Amino acid sequence: xxxxxxxxxxxxxxxxxxxxxxxxxxxxxxxxxxxxxxxxxxxxxxxxxxxxxxxxxxxxxxxxxxxxxxxxxxxxxxxxxxxxxxxxxxxxxxxxxxxxxxxxxxxxxxxxxxxxxxxxxxxxxxxxxxxxxxxxxxxxxxxxxxxxxxxxxxxxxxxxxxxxxxxxxxxxxxxxxxxxxxxxxxxxxxxxxxxxxxxxxxxxxxxxxxxxxxxxxxxxxxxxxxxxxxxxxxxxxxxxxxxxxxxxxxxxxxxxxxxxxxxxxxxxxxxxxxxxxxxxxxxxxxxxxxxxxxxxxxxxxxxxxxxxxxxxxxxxxxxxxxxxxxxxxxxxxxxxxxxxxxxxxxxxxxxxxxxxxxxxxxxxxxxxxxxxxxxxxxxxxxxxxxxxxxxxxxxxxxxxxxxxxx
Amino acid sequence: xxxxxxxxxxxxxxxxxxxxxxxxxxxxxxxxxxxxxxxxxxxxxxxxxxxxxxxxxxxxxxxxxxxxxxxxxxxxxxxxxxxxxxxxxxxxxxxxxxxxxxxxxxxxxxxxxxxxxxxxxxxxxxxxxxxxxxxxxxxxxxxxxxxxxxxxxxxxxxxxxxxxxxxxxxxxxxxxxxxxxxxxxxxxxxxxxxxxxxxxxxxxxxxxxxxxxxxxxxxxxxxxxxxxxxxxxxxxxxxxxxxxxxxxxxxxxxxxxxxxxxxxxxxxxxxxxxxxxxxxxxxxxxxxxxxxxxxxxxxxxxxxxxxxxxxxxxxxxxxxxxxxxxxxxxxxx
Numbered sequence: 010x011x012x013x014x015x016x017x018x019x020x021x022x023x024x025x026x027x028x029x030x031x032x033x034x035x036x037x038x039x040x041x042x043x044x045x046x047x048x049x050x051x052x053x054x055x056x057x058x059x060x061x062x063x064x065x066x067x068x069x070x071x072x073x074x075x076x077x078x079x080x081x082x083x084x085x086x087x088x089x090x091x092x093x094x095x096x097x098x099x100x101x102x103x104x105x106x107x108x109x110x111x112x113x114x115x116x117x118x119x120x121x122x123x124x125x126x127x128x129x130x131x132x133x134x135x136x137x138x139x140x141x142x143x144x145x146x147x148x149x150x151x152x153x154x155x156x157x158x159x160x161x162x163x164x165x166x167x168x169x170x171x172x173x174x175x176x177x178x179x180x181x182x183x184x185x186x187x188x189x190x191x192x193x194x195x196x197x198x199x200x201x202x203x204x205x206x207x208x209x210x211x212x213x214x215x216x217x218x219x220x221x222x223x224x225x226x227x228x229x230x231x232x233x234x235x236x237x238x239x240x241x242x243x244x245x246x247x248x249x250x251x252x253x254x255x256x257x258x259x260x261x262x263x264x265x266x267x268x269x270x271x272x273x274x275x276x277x278x279x280x281x282x283x284x285x286x287x288x289x290x291x292x293x294x295x296x297x298x299x300x301x302x303x304x305x306x307x308x309x310x311x312x313x314x315x316x317x318x319x320x321x322x323x324x325x326x327x328x329x330x331x332x333x334x335x336x337x338x339x340x341x342x343x344x345x346x347x348x349x350x351x352x353x354x355x356x357x358x359x360x361x362x363x364x365x366x367x368x369x370x371x372x373x374x375x376x377x378x379x380x381x382x383x384x385x386x387x388x389x390x391x392x393x394x395x396x397x398x399x400x401x402x403x404x405x406x407x408x409x410x411x412x413x414x415x
Numbered sequence: 416x417x418x419x420x421x422x423x424x425x426x427x428x429x430x431x432x433x434x435x436x437x438x439x440x441x442x443x444x445x446x447x448x449x450x451x452x453x454x455x456x457x458x459x460x461x462x463x464x465x466x467x468x469x470x471x472x473x474x475x476x477x478x479x480x481x482x483x484x485x486x487x488x489x490x491x492x493x494x495x496x497x498x499x500x501x502x503x504x505x506x507x508x509x510x511x512x513x514x515x516x517x518x519x520x521x522x523x524x525x526x527x528x529x530x531x532x533x534x535x536x537x538x539x540x541x542x543x544x545x546x547x548x549x550x551x552x553x554x555x556x557x558x559x560x561x562x563x564x565x566x567x568x569x570x571x572x573x574x575x576x577x578x579x580x581x582x583x584x585x586x587x588x589x590x591x592x593x594x595x596x597x598x599x600x601x602x603x604x605x606x607x608x609x610x611x612x613x614x615x616x617x618x619x620x621x622x623x624x625x626x627x628x629x630x631x632x633x634x635x636x637x638x639x640x641x642x643x644x645x646x647x648x649x650x651x652x653x654x655x656x657x658x659x660x661x662x663x664x665x666x667x668x669x670x671x672x673x674x675x676x677x678x679x680x681x682x683x684x685x686x687x688x689x690x691x692x693x694x695x696x697x698x699x700x701x702x703x704x705x706x707x708x709x710x711x712x713x714x715x716x717x718x719x720x721x722x723x724x725x726x727x728x729x730x731x732x733x734x735x736x737x738x739x740x741x742x743x744x745x746x747x748x
Contacts, residue, residue: 277748296737307663395642
């Protein structure tokens with residue numbers, strides 16, 4: 010057992026760190042609050058700089074613009090980006106979900122054409138899965154793909170689509186055969202978002218930002234070559250995307266919200282201002298947050314060990330998201346406690362709202378990428394081997410919306 | 416980065432699991448609650464080498480590390496064993512290792528061979544783990560390590576919640592000095608005890624999870640196995656998540672004991688704080704998943720619950736260790 014880098018890893022970390030130090034003026038910092046193409050542009054330039062230097066898509070195949078490196082090397086890049094204060098890469102959905110899906114299921118031509126600009130941030134991607142009546146029960150989706158010559162016409166609506174307002178391309182799942190059982194009649198496509206049949210309408214979240222969108226398809230066109238996998242075989246493709254999404258949110262050790270270290274520095278300044286009896290309570294909670302953060306970090310290290318030994322994390326990685334959400338919510342709540350009376354306002358007198366913002370952000374993370382409850386079902390059934398719920402919808406065509414009762 | 420057990424440790428884990436399953440098991444606690452004596456496993460425990468994990472080979476031990484002891488302790492915790500791993504193999508052995516001279520070495524030899532059962536007494540009068548079976552007590556007074564024979568100690572007994580812990584209040588007034596021991600060594604030895612206890616509770620919690628999951632697969636209600644209901648399934652997943660997080664904290668703290676003294680205080684407190692809550696939650700959930708049968712005297716669930724309710728307060732409860740972690744974190748700002 011050891012926590013040291015191997016000599017190769019040390020050399021790699023040194024290289025990444027030197028690059029980030031030499032290019033410190035180009036690092037895009039701060040939290041990801043841009044909501045339009047103009048806001049995304051500086052982060053696209055930063056991703057291009059990183060890509061050109063060889064620090065994006067470390068594990069992706071060389072022939073498609075990746076580096077053919079190891080998962081550990083990618084982890085080291087992530088750690089160094091975080092250390093340098095870099096904001097998350099602008100095309101996170103492309104890199105985390107759409108790309109791995111195309112690598113696993115796409116055609117040679119699709120890989121050649123789409124992966125390199127995705128890595129460089131030239132093409133931003135979104136993931137068009139959820140619908141108003143199909144969230145946790147994704148296979149109940151109603152958006153239709155209708156044969157039109159060689160290609161398809163897309164008709165329907167998607168929702169909660171992050172980054173759609175500035176994405177050039179999207180990964181879309183739609184129903185090609187409504188007469189088949191609900192999981193069987195689905196097909197995966199890639200779609201050009203910049204066409205007349207696609208309307209994107211931003212949706213504001215409870216944080217006040219508009220990261221995600223409603224997307225309407227009115228006979229938008231998908232040519233034959235944009236099919237991913239088999240016609241009516243989209244569910245299998247979607248599983249790849251969703252597994253990668255859970256890893257991206259819970260398993261990557263990515264920074265989300267305010268860190269426990271930042272919280273501790275804030276506590277060191279603010280604790281003295283609280284009444285003595287409250288100080289003891291906040292200290293106890295601060296200790297609890299540190300314990301959860303350590304548990305999260307070292308459980309992550311066990312997954313990294315598996316990765317570095319060439320084993321892929323299984324469905325048990327889903328619990329990483331559950332504990333991340335618990336930790337994030339607790340951290341935000343302690344920050345709020347430290348504000349004293351200012352916790353009743355939307356920001357402190359100087360306009361700093363990081364604790365309020367973080368507090369308002371976590372409910373979304375408890376839902377995104379598989380709700381906490383869906384993740385518990387997955388772990389309960391695939392890891393603990395517990396039987397599934399009876400499924401009256403299994404084998405039945407999804408002819409009518411199933412998400413809302415009239 | 417290599418945060419996993421090595422081949423030797425995996426082997427040790429397997430040996431320990433088989434050994435503890437063959438020597439005692441939870442039924443021993445039920446018998447003790449009904450007045451039976453503790454199972455007599457001392458000689459065999461010494462023979463298999465679990466008491467001497469941390470003791471040098473020239474003193475009859477196997478000179479392994481705290482992580483190895485944690486691996487053994489997890490397996491002991493699965494069966495609610497009476498083996499004195501926390502008090503003797505962990506705490507006393509760590510204190511004595513830092514003591515000087517032949518007198519301390521002789522006591523180490525006696526621990527490894529099983530000829531003495533040593534329990535550690537702290538000055539604050541906290542319940543002493545393993546006091547019932549102890550043949551001698553080890554204490555630190557004014558920087559001196561002192562060993563006292565059982566008949567030189569004043570032992571106050573109370574009714575036991577978990578008799579396998581053998582708790583009593585102990586006061587020692589006279590004994591044989593074993594030399595000076597530095598305050599940081601006293602602290603380190605206590606952290607080793609905390610980690611060993613957390614490791615036992617990891618095994619206890621993991622066994623509760625197993626029992627609950629097994630039962631949820633078998634028991635049928637409303638025409639289907641109860642594990643298919645999300646209310647039951649989600650309880651089991653929360654137990655699983657707690658067990659896996661606790662495992663990470665126990666391994667890390669155990670590793671720190673031998674490799675990162677600076678991180679040992681915070682990691683040991685983190686492991687003890689998390690284990691206190693995780694083992695209690697798993698033991699309570701295990702009863703709930705079993706329903707009425709889990710509430711009976713005959714079922715093992717109540718025995719695991721007893722162990723959990725006792726262990727959570729030993730060597731400091733979660734609140735105390737959370738406060739300690741906060742204090743250490745704030746001191747580093």
